[in-house]
Amino acid sequence: MGRTQRLRLQRAQKSAEDSSSLQNLYVHLHSLGWQNHTHLSAQNYAQTGRGLCSKQDTFYPEDELIRLPVDCLISIATLESDMEFKSLFNKDLFDKDARISFQALVACYLMYHKHLQDCSKSSGYAAYLDTLPRSYSAPYFCSIPELQCLPESLLERTVAQNRQIRGYYEIIKGLVSFLSCDCCGKSYGLEIWTLAEFKWAYFTVNTRSVHLSSRFLKKQSSHFQALISGDTNLALAPFLDLFNHSDSVQTTAEIHGQDYVLSLKSLPFSKTKIYDQLFISYGALPNFKLLTEYGFWLKENKHDYFDLSLLDIEHMVKHNKELSTQTYHRNIFKFIREHNLNDQMFVHIDDGCSHNLRVVLHLIFKQQAYFPNILNQIAFGDAEQFEDVQPELSYLVAYKIKEYQIFVGELDKLPKPSESGSVARSYLEECIRYLANFQITHPVE
Incomplete structure (x- = not known):
């Protein structure tokens, strides 16, 4: 047979x-x-x-x-x-x-x-x-x-x-x-x-x-x-x-x-x-x-969004030639963590960048101040001031796409995937597709 x-x-x-x-x-x-x-x-x-x-x-x-x-x-x-x-x-x-x-x-x-x-x-x-x-x-x-x-x-x-x-x-x-x-x-x-x-x-x-x-x-x-x-x-x-x-x-x-x-x-x-x-x-x-x-995911899930972390931003900085030469005061990262601003950081295909992610990107890349009282005034001040982070957001999304492509490549090197491994790999590809569409929908002006 x-x-x-x-x-x-x-x-x-x-x-x-x-x-x-x-x-x-x-x-x-x-x-x-x-x-x-x-x-x-x-x-x-x-x-x-x-x-x-x-x-x-x-x-x-x-x-x-x-x-x-x-x-x-x-x-x-x-x-x-x-x-x-x-x-x-x-x-x-x-x-x-x-x-x-x-x-x-x-x-x-x-x-x-x-x-x-x-x-x-x-x-x-x-x-x-x-x-x-x-x-x-x-x-x-x-x-x-x-x-x-x-x-x-x-x-x-x-x-x-x-x-x-x-x-x-x-x-x-x-x-x-x-x-x-x-x-x-x-x-x-x-x-x-x-x-x-x-x-x-x-x-x-x-x-x-x-x-x-x-x-x-x-x-x-x-x-x-x-x-x-x-x-x-x-x-x-x-x-x-x-x-x-x-x-x-x-x-x-x-x-x-x-x-x-x-x-x-x-x-x-x-x-x-x-x-x-x-x-x-x-x-x-x-x-x-x-x-x-x-143990499953949906293509073009209406309720989907992509979460990001403070560590993602730190890794992105290390891999970006333009950003890696700048100095970032540790007080800024400490302030972000103490005030839980690193929670609810995500991008959404329709709604764009979450408020907390905008605030965090603004504090890290657009502000020279690092004293807590000043950071507090900035972080919880007028929301319109956080609209200037589109380039950094674009860098971050591009970094995550490249990172997930590497993960997919590493999975492909393994001899025989398990069912869970295959599902996880396809999920990573869906994340790449989602982030790529986000780039198209929210281009740098």
Whole structure:
């Protein structure tokens, strides 16, 4: 059998597995009261992979997309009502200085049921677990060589995610390390709930949860209250989580009686068509957020902008012959950091340069003063004085384009990219395109 035939066979087998898993999920959700009154069906699409369409209905703004009973959701009420899962967490071991997010706790719930499924095939969520992705494409899952080829902003975000995930995992491991599974005898902390499993479960919750205010749920006990930091306003929504995101639609989510109802608010056209993929909105999110949290980005994303840092400006100065010969007093950079002027520095294709970026460029390149009281008067004075930074802004954008081109080139030198590496590379190319268009839209006068 040739390579092409093998690939076709593998895709056919994967499609058959997905179809079987989704059919089992339909049966499970119907048993909990879901009616699928909008005739939703899962399909594979070239651009997004698996998504949802309707084989019978078209939709207009204000139409319901899906009405899912709250009992179908995996929420704080679900965890609090699962006595066997709760028994893994001894309240006497909770430490107010070592808490975890609710997201991390739901990740534990997924690992718990995944092990039940693997061990005894008795999990009530087996049908849902079978529909979940086996891997994710956020930069977090890039190989070490790939991470070394990414911009500092992506690397910093990935490091922060890793620190948080590992921190939660150590707390969880400490709580369950002495427990063993009644079914297989293996240790939860050492063999079952591994770090790799927790990473998968954490990103599953991260990418597939919906917002759900716990005040709409039935009154539940508070076994986990002392363990959780922050709110519990999220839930996993089986089947509903197959909707993909678009920047061109707006949706609303509300509790109507005992149902979680997702409705269209606006569309880029008058109505949808049958069999066309239906999209929802995860929020007005830029590509950086979509990439690092969900593992994808959108071409010409309406909500996109490009963030810049004070370090970007410092690096640009070093690489610019004209600017590198000038002297910049350290008090200026100190003042910028102390007053958080280096926050919210970005360029937007339509709106141009953010106010803070203009102020920072003006202070660094247009002012000779460096005493704090004078800098304060300048920075928080008349905004019109900051209009003279277009050349420096152009230098900065050109520097970032060249830097990202270098990152793309370094990624191309690696032998075999991972899925995460490929997605990150394409994101860098989109950033280059965005900045190049910004240069055209906002030329130096």
